[in-house]
Amino acid sequence: MEKILEVKNLSTAFATDSDLITVLDGVSFDLIKGKTLGIVGESGCGKSVTSLSIMRLLPRPAGRITGGEVLYRGTDLTKISLGEMHKIRGNKIAMIFQEPMTALNPVQKIGDQLGESFRLHFPNMNDDEVRAQSLNMLESVGISDIRRRLREYPHQLSGGIRQRVMIAIALACKPDILIADEPTTALDVTIQAQILKLIKDLQKENGMSVMFITHDLGVIAEICDDVVVMYTGHVVEKGSVNDIFENPKHPYTKGLLESIPRLEHPRKTKLKIIEGMVPDLLNLPSGCRFGNRCPYIVDECKQKVPVLEKVLDAHYSKCLKHASFMKENV
Amino acid sequence: MTAYFARRLLLIVPTFIGITLMVFTITRMVPGGPLERMMSKMQQMDQSSNVGKSTNNNSNKSSALSEDQQEQLKIYYGLDRPIYISYFIWLKKVVTFDLGTSTRYNEPVWEIIKSKFHVSLTYGLLVLVISYLVSIPMGIYKALKHSSIFDNISSAFIFIGYSIPNYVIGIGLIVIFAANLDLFPMGGFASENFSDLTMFEKFADIVWHAFLPVTSYLAASFAGMTFLMKNTMMDNLSADYVRTAMAKGLSFRKAVVGHALRNSLIPIATSFGNSISVLVMGSFLVETVFNIDGFGLLGYESVVERDYPVVLGVLVISSLLFLIGNILSDICVALVDPRVQFSE
Numbered sequence: 001m002e003k004i005l006e007v008k009n010l011s012t013a014f015a016t017d018s019d020l021i022t023v024l025d026g027v028s029f030d031l032i033k034g035k036t037l038g039i040v041g042e043s044g045c046g047k048s049v050t051s052l053s054i055m056r057l058l059p060r061p062a063g064r065i066t067g068g069e070v071l072y073r074g075t076d077l078t079k080i081s082l083g084e085m086h087k088i089r090g091n092k093i094a095m096i097f098q099e100p101m102t103a104l105n106p107v108q109k110i111g112d113q114l115g116e117s118f119r120l121h122f123p124n125m126n127d128d129e130v131r132a133q134s135l136n137m138l139e140s141v142g143i144s145d146i147r148r149r150l151r152e153y154p155h156q157l158s159g160g161i162r163q164r165v166m167i168a169i170a171l172a173c174k175p176d177i178l179i180a181d182e183p184t185t186a187l188d189v190t191i192q193a194q195i196l197k198l199i200k201d202l203q204k205e206n207g208m209s210v211m212f213i214t215h216d217l218g219v220i221a222e223i224c225d226d227v228v229v230m231y232t233g234h235v236v237e238k239g240s241v242n243d244i245f246e247n248p249k250h251p252y253t254k255g256l257l258e259s260i261p262r263l264e265h266p267r268k269t270k271l272k273i274i275e276g277m278v279p280d281l282l283n284l285p286s287g288c289r290f291g292n293r294c295p296y297i298v299d300e301c302k303q304k305v306p307v308l309e310k311v312l313d314a315h316y317s318k319c320l321k322h323a324s325f326m327k328e329n330v
Numbered sequence: 331m332t333a334y335f336a337r338r339l340l341l342i343v344p345t346f347i348g349i350t351l352m353v354f355t356i357t358r359m360v361p362g363g364p365l366e367r368m369m370s371k372m373q374q375m376d377q378s379s380n381v382g383k384s385t386n387n388n389s390n391k392s393s394a395l396s397e398d399q400q401e402q403l404k405i406y407y408g409l410d411r412p413i414y415i416s417y418f419i420w421l422k423k424v425v426t427f428d429l430g431t432s433t434r435y436n437e438p439v440w441e442i443i444k445s446k447f448h449v450s451l452t453y454g455l456l457v458l459v460i461s462y463l464v465s466i467p468m469g470i471y472k473a474l475k476h477s478s479i480f481d482n483i484s485s486a487f488i489f490i491g492y493s494i495p496n497y498v499i500g501i502g503l504i505v506i507f508a509a510n511l512d513l514f515p516m517g518g519f520a521s522e523n524f525s526d527l528t529m530f531e532k533f534a535d536i537v538w539h540a541f542l543p544v545t546s547y548l549a550a551s552f553a554g555m556t557f558l559m560k561n562t563m564m565d566n567l568s569a570d571y572v573r574t575a576m577a578k579g580l581s582f583r584k585a586v587v588g589h590a591l592r593n594s595l596i597p598i599a600t601s602f603g604n605s606i607s608v609l610v611m612g613s614f615l616v617e618t619v620f621n622i623d624g625f626g627l628l629g630y631e632s633v634v635e636r637d638y639p640v641v642l643g644v645l646v647i648s649s650l651l652f653l654i655g656n657i658l659s660d661i662c663v664a665l666v667d668p669r670v671q672f673s674e
Contacts, residue, residue: 057576059568082581090579097577102570105589107596107668116588117578153668169578 004176004209005031005054005093010068012046012053015061021281023049025233026068028308029226031177036203036210038224038241040217040256044278046233047213051179054211055095056085072177091121094170098182100162104154110165111150114138117172137168140205141198160191164198171202178203179211184219196223217260221245226314229253232278232289235308239315249317251294288320296321331664331671335657342653347421349649350642354417357638364407364433365400367636407433424646430639434632439643442628449519450625456540457547458605465552466598469559474586476564492553497615500546504619507542514542517621543620547613555598562597566590592666599666603658607651 012024024046031037039047052058054070056077070077072093077085089095097103105113114137115130125133131150138146141164154162163183170178180199184192200223203210212224220227220241227244229237229252237250248254255274276293285291287302294301301320308316357363404410408419423430429439472481491499508516515521521535566572567590575585614626625644632640664670 055577057573086579086581088579089577095577097570097574099570103574105571105575105593107592107666108589116575116580120579155669166574169574 002033003030004033004073005211006069006071007031007050007054008069008071010050010053010070011066012049012058012063013066014063019282022066023063023233023281024053027230027233027235028068029228029235029238031209031211032226033176033209034203034207035225036200036212036223038220038227039211039213039230040215040220040227041230042215042278044232045230047215047230048181049233050230051095051181051211051213054179055089055093056082057089057095087121090117090170090175091173092175093177093179094173094175095179095181096163096166096170096183098185100159100166100183100186103166104162106154108153109150110138110152110154110157114150114165114169114172117169121173133172134168137172138165140202141165141168141171142194143168159187160194163187163191163195167195167198167202171206171208174206175208177209177211179213181213182215185214185216192219199223217245217256229256232281232284234289234318235316236290236318237316238308239311243312243315247315249311249315249322250290250319251296252290255293288318335661338657338660342650342657345653346649350421350424350645351417353645354420354642355413357636357641358409358413358416362636363409363638364636365403365409367433368403369400420642429643429646432632432637432640434635434637434640439639442640443625443643443647446623446625446628449622452519452536453540453544453547453622453624456544457551460544461548461551461555464548465555466559466595469556470563470591470594472556472560473563473567476560488553488556491549494549495615496546496550496613497619499549500543500616500619503542503546515539517543517619519622519624543616543622546616546619558597558601559594563590563594566593569593596663596667599662600659602662603660604652604655606655606658607648 007030008028010024010027011022013020013022015021027046027050029037029039039050041047049058049063052063053065054077056065058064065078068078072088077088080088104110111131111134114134118125118130118133134150135146138149143149143161143164149157149161149165154165157165163186166183178199183199184195187195196219199210199212202208210223212219214220224241227237227239227241228235229244229250231252237244237248237253239249243249244253245257248257252274255272258272259274261271274293275295279285279289279292285302287304288294288297288306291297291301298321304320306318306320308318309322311317311322401410408416411419420430427440429443431437432439432442435442468484472484475481494502503514504516507513515538518539519536520532520539521527524532524535527535567586569590572585572590575589576582580588614630616622617624617627618630628640629644629648631637632644
């Protein structure tokens with residue numbers, strides 16, 4: 001099991017006028033070659049910031065990596081020069097974004113935006129080769145009438161087609177890693193399923209690794225091999241998809257799973273929710289960060305800051321009471 | 331697209347008739363006019379011939395011209411007919427490029443307007459070219475260096491320039507640079523000995539004279555354009571597609587030049603067509619301050635003097651330029667923004 005990307009103790013902070021807010025606090029996980037890693041958590045937990053930190057695309061000048069390492073094939077991406085990073089972005093590590101409606105340049109033809117990837121990373125390609133490769137990519141992401149699409153502008157395409165174009169752009173240079181930041185959130189359910197299948201098929205073809213960021217546990221269950229659960233900039237639990245879904249060892253993960261509506265529940269059953277609000281990152285509770293919302297909280301949780309502890313094999317949990325935390329009817 | 335612009339061009343006709351008919355009617359309704367001016371002139375002459383005989387100068391107040399003479403003058407100026415008939419007579423002449431005769435100078439209006447064109451055109455072009463050449467790069471630079479010292483200081487200067495009326499800036503510039511330092515002329519369009527100068531000296535002379543007035547025109551036009559450019563650029567810099575471009579492996583610089591820039595120019599293009607009317611519309615206040623005999627001053631004086639053929643002549647030129655400018659703006663936007671399509 002070759003680790004293609006190792007994130008070690010990664011911390012990222014954003015500067016405001018008065019403070020430096022730590023948004024990622026010691027995040028660690030591994031991405032295995034050819035596998036799919038899901039990162040799940042609610043809005044503001046640091047999922048997207050993790051992906052932007054790996055790509056070094058944090059909004060400047062506010063955002064910066066304050067510590068840790070991102071090892072891609074043994075090279076620390078946080079230490080290399082910008083020039084070297086440009087050669088990795090789009091070529092070795094590619095990314096697709098949540099909002100296909102705005103992620104494409106509105107005044108450039110699809111052919112130009114797709115061709116740009118080839119021209120950038122393969123400067124020796126001539127125009128005909130770029131065109132042939134572009135048509136090839138559009139075909140592989142399941143777009144019809146490809147010759148006409150090359151001449152069209154983003155506003156002439158539907159959301160689903162735009163996301164397919166985004167995937168085509170991302171996969172143009174056959175990257176080792178695809179980071180997909182909520183690629184299906186803005187799409188309707190049928191298109192979601194198509195896009196997920198497409199990513200899975202292309203992954204099988206290219207043997208690439210996928211880092212899939214979402215807040216949709218259904219999507220995670222469908223396509224991921226491993227899962228990282230994040231909360232307020234921490235990894236609170238990680239493990240295989242089976243570990244997480246069958247035997248959650250953190251009350252937050254358990255809460256997330258319980259709040260999925262189930263077909264077998266009788267109608268009008270009140271949906272279970274996680275009580276309370278995500279704490280303000282500038283005003284975190286002492287001890288466990290999930291403490292203010294945790295139904296299993298004991299005094300010890302308020303004093304001691306939990307660490308990520310091994311539960312079993314590759315299953316980790318950041319809960320002091322994970323040993324006594326029994327699987328209930330999920 | 332062609333159909334759209336053909337329709338827009340045809341729409342100029344009713345709009346133009348609307349504008350001119352309204353102003354034409356107003357010129358007939360407001361007190362004062364060529365007749366009254368003529369009468370007061372007569373009266374003055376009457377009074378000056380009555381100097382010494384100070385007895386009954388109140389009694390013949392309105393009788394400087396006899397009823398008969400007044401009627402003759404009315405016929406001469408075409409004031410005897412109803413408004414709509416005179417309007418159509420005027421309009422018919424305008425269509426054949428005849429703007430009538432100035433009641434003040436007794437010269438064809440077209441000749442008078444033509445004699446001011448080169449002045450207004452010179453200043454208009456200078457202001458236009460300089461403001462685009464400076465504002466666009468400056469807006470881009472300020473967007474890239476947002477909240478830097480350069481950004482803050484330049485913003486302060488731009489806002490000061492924007493808040494002071496341009497004729498006040500003009501007066502200030504004259505006091506400092508013309509009166510005290512004696513670096514630039516007090517006003518005028520060119521030197522007295524202009525016709526004796528060589529080609530290059532002529533050019534230098536015009537630039538030398540234009541420096542202060544153009545500066546005071548620019549003070550105001552800088553602000554709008556620079557901030558429009560800066561703000562749209564900042565919007566586009568944080569746009570998702572710039573992040574996409576960088577995720578492809580483009581450097582920030584290339585992402586800005588290749589992607590953010592063209593999108594940022596769309597709002598600038600919206601106002602580009604209208605700048606053709608800027609070419610002939612000088613501010614009469616600035617022209618007064620600098621003693622420039624241009625379009626703005628002509629328009630103002632003709633209104634004050636009730637020289638209606640000239641008022642209407644200036645209106646014809648400026649409203650046509652404005653209407654055509656609007657269509658040009660639409661064409662510019664359609665050229666830079668593929669999302670804009672003018673078809674049903």
